[in-house]
Amino acid sequence: MINVKNLNLKIENKKILKNINLNINKKGFYGILGPNGSGKTTLLDVLTGIRNDFNGTVKLFNKSISNLTKKEIAKKVSLVPQSFEILFPFSIFEIIEMGRYPHKNRFEGLKKYDLKVIEKVLKDMDLFEIKEQNVMTLSGGEKQRIIFARALVQETELLFLDESTSNLDLYYTHTLLKLVKEKVNNNNLTVISVFHDFNLASMYCDEIFLMKDGEIKKHGITKDVLTPENIFDIFKIKTSILNHKNKKILIPI
Numbered sequence: 696m697i698n699v700k701n702l703n704l705k706i707e708n709k710k711i712l713k714n715i716n717l718n719i720n721k722k723g724f725y726g727i728l729g730p731n732g733s734g735k736t737t738l739l740d741v742l743t744g745i746r747n748d749f750n751g752t753v754k755l756f757n758k759s760i761s762n763l764t765k766k767e768i769a770k771k772v773s774l775v776p777q778s779f780e781i782l783f784p785f786s787i788f789e790i791i792e793m794g795r796y797p798h799k800n801r802f803e804g805l806k807k808y809d810l811k812v813i814e815k816v817l818k819d820m821d822l823f824e825i826k827e828q829n830v831m832t833l834s835g836g837e838k839q840r841i842i843f844a845r846a847l848v849q850e851t852e853l854l855f856l857d858e859s860t861s862n863l864d865l866y867y868t869h870t871l872l873k874l875v876k877e878k879v880n881n882n883n884l885t886v887i888s889v890f891h892d893f894n895l896a897s898m899y900c901d902e903i904f905l906m907k908d909g910e911i912k913k914h915g916i917t918k919d920v921l922t923p924e925n926i927f928d929i930f931k932i933k934t935s936i937l938n939h940k941n942k943k944i945l946i947p948i
């Protein structure tokens with residue numbers, strides 16, 4: 696699905712991504728963790744076609760991303776970005792509907808199937824009752840749910856999340872992550888998500904990539920990677936593991 700070889704990226708002569716090699720060929724839930732400024736968002740920007748000023752090979756579904764059009768990428772890949780601005784008074788429905796654009800021709804209206812997909816996501820995300828509300832009147836967390844919903848109606852094989860639950864309360868954080876995890880388990884989706892919360896990552900991710908200084912320093916099965924030793928190496932913070940009802944909880948000490 697994703698094959699990256701010797702990816703390097705410089706911004707204003709500063710090396711932001713250094714010799715990244717990454718292969719994701721199995722469906723699953725993958726986490727990316729790393730300190731602020733370690734290059735996580737930049738890596739997602741490359742993998743979703745937002746940035747193309749890199750050196751190296753980046754392939755999506757065996758095709759070089761540089762040869763794919765924005766629309767071809769958007770049929771396969773959706774992104775819930777770290778930050779977003781909605782500057783016009785669209786309704787919730789109108790914003791979410793935009794997620795279907797990659798599957799339509801220009802000026803083509805919504806078909807029965809598009810409406811079915813949108814309605815299901817609106818209901819899954821408790822947005823159906825407020826679908827006509829002006830998005831500019833929404834709170835930060837409500838806006839984040841709208842952007843999340845727009846990505847889900849895109850019905851892509853790959854979903855990238857960039858700290859996409861950062862504005863959400865505990866209820867919606869777990870509701871949304873459970874929703875996408877269910878899609879992963881049903882074999883319909885692969886999620887690649889940036890997290891800052893080790894415990895959230897440990898609950899949902901099958902595998903973890905740890906980044907630091909523009910490099911992937913560790914990669915493997917979640918329980919093997921999220922260890923106090925690795926966390927200290929990468930984040931310079933001491934943690935302990937607490938065992939609670941078969942769950943391992945990492946706490947800073």
Ligand SMILES: Nc1ncnc2c1ncn2[C@@H]1O[C@H](COP(=O)(O)OP(=O)(O)OP(=O)(O)O)[C@@H](O)[C@H]1O
Pocket residue numbers: 706707711729730731732733734735736737738777
């Ligand atoms: N347009 C830009 N101009 C200059 N430097 C940039 C630009 N975009 C990103 N950078 C730098 O690239 C580095 C990596 O940024 P990136 O946003 O990828 O980090 P991150 O790991 O996602 O961080 P965070 O956890 O804080 O979101 C940072 O040092 C950032 O300052």
